[in-house]
Amino acid sequence: MRHLVSATLGLWIGVSGMAGAQTSPVVVELYTSQGCSSCPPADEFMVELVKRPDVIALSLHVDYWDYIGWSDTFASPQYTQRQKAYAKAVGSRMIYTPQMIVGGLDRVQGNDPAQVDEAVRRHQAQISPVTLTVTRDGDRIVIRAEADPPLTKRARIQVIRYLPEATVAIGRGENEGREVTYSNIVTDWQAVADWQGLAPLEMTAEAAGPDPVVVIVQTEGPADVLAAAQVK
Numbered sequence: 001m002r003h004l005v006s007a008t009l010g011l012w013i014g015v016s017g018m019a020g021a022q023t024s025p026v027v028v029e030l031y032t033s034q035g036c037s038s039c040p041p042a043d044e045f046m047v048e049l050v051k052r053p054d055v056i057a058l059s060l061h062v063d064y065w066d067y068i069g070w071s072d073t074f075a076s077p078q079y080t081q082r083q084k085a086y087a088k089a090v091g092s093r094m095i096y097t098p099q100m101i102v103g104g105l106d107r108v109q110g111n112d113p114a115q116v117d118e119a120v121r122r123h124q125a126q127i128s129p130v131t132l133t134v135t136r137d138g139d140r141i142v143i144r145a146e147a148d149p150p151l152t153k154r155a156r157i158q159v160i161r162y163l164p165e166a167t168v169a170i171g172r173g174e175n176e177g178r179e180v181t182y183s184n185i186v187t188d189w190q191a192v193a194d195w196q197g198l199a200p201l202e203m204t205a206e207a208a209g210p211d212p213v214v215v216i217v218q219t220e221g222p223a224d225v226l227a228a229a230q231v232k
Contacts, residue, residue, distance in 0.1 A: 024132060024227045025056045026123045027216055028116065029101040031083045032182075034072040035065030037174035041111040042098035046183045050164075055120060056214055056228050058162060060186050062097060070173030074166075074185050082189070082222070089221040104218050104225040130155075130197070132227035134215045139208040141231060143215055144201065151197025153219045155226055159205045160214040161188040187211060207231075 030046055032039045049057040060079035061072045083095045086107070100108040102119035129151065133144045143157060163185040170178050192205050195217070207213045212232040218225045 023124060024128060024229060025054055026103050026120045027214075027225045027228045028055055028057045028103075028120065030057065030059045031062055031079070031095070031097055031099045031101070032059055033062050033065040033075065033097050034168060034170050034175060034180065035068055035070045035173040036097045038110065039098045040175065040178065040180050042100070043180055043182055045111055045113050045116075047181060049116070050183045054124060056216075056230055058160060058184050058186050058214065059182055060189075061182075062095075064095075065097065065173070068173050070170055070175070073168060074163075074182065074187075078189065079186065085222055089223060104221070104223055128226050130217050130227040132215065132217055132229050134213070134229040134231050136207065136213075136231050137204070139206060140204050141207045141213055141215070143203050143205065145195065145217055145227065146200040147197040147226075151195075151219075151226075153197075155195050155197055155217050155219050156191050156222075157193040157195055157201070157203070158189065158191050158216050158218060159207070160186055160190075160216070161207070161209075161211045162186050162214065163211060 028049060030042055032043055046057055046059055049055055061074035062080040062083060063072060063075040063077050064080055066072060066075060086101055087095050098111055100116055102116060103123040106119035108115045129147045129149055131146050135142050165183050166185060167179055167181045170176060193203055195201050212230055214230040216225050216228040
């Protein structure tokens, strides 16, 4: 796992006029595993979902299927812990694959494109108080955010790197003999700052290398994603 993120936080001065109602892409997180026989249809759906300009779709590979004979080449215990945190936030002790989390709030079990589409539409209809912009500056990114009205709950600024696509020949386990194409495979997920959402924010984070970058602003829980942006 690469550790690419370091950040400094400061006030953003002299940027009046940025804040206001904003509709940002809806973040869809797929929790999947190369060792899960139920996951390939959801992985195939992701191939199409990543093409939508109104969605930021991310595949997070968990490690709790590795015991059955195939170690997922993209898995990280960090993503398992993130999925557990989502379950804990709603009082559940159960995690499973495939699962999609839409906008940090809606949970879709299994491969159900219609339910995902419906959840995306609900989130698109909501107006976020947070305006977010992300720009590249060499091997770093500049993150700017402002809330109007100010937030009532603390939010977390997170920086994600992902591999756009990879096809894996699976040699053992439940998917033995299959070749599966994975899309927007998360390779690094870092929380870089907590933000009260009272004063505007400007910060930088490292983003060396060719992999695309996603920034999300999310209330603690984890809960609702207030804003998201990506640079490629």
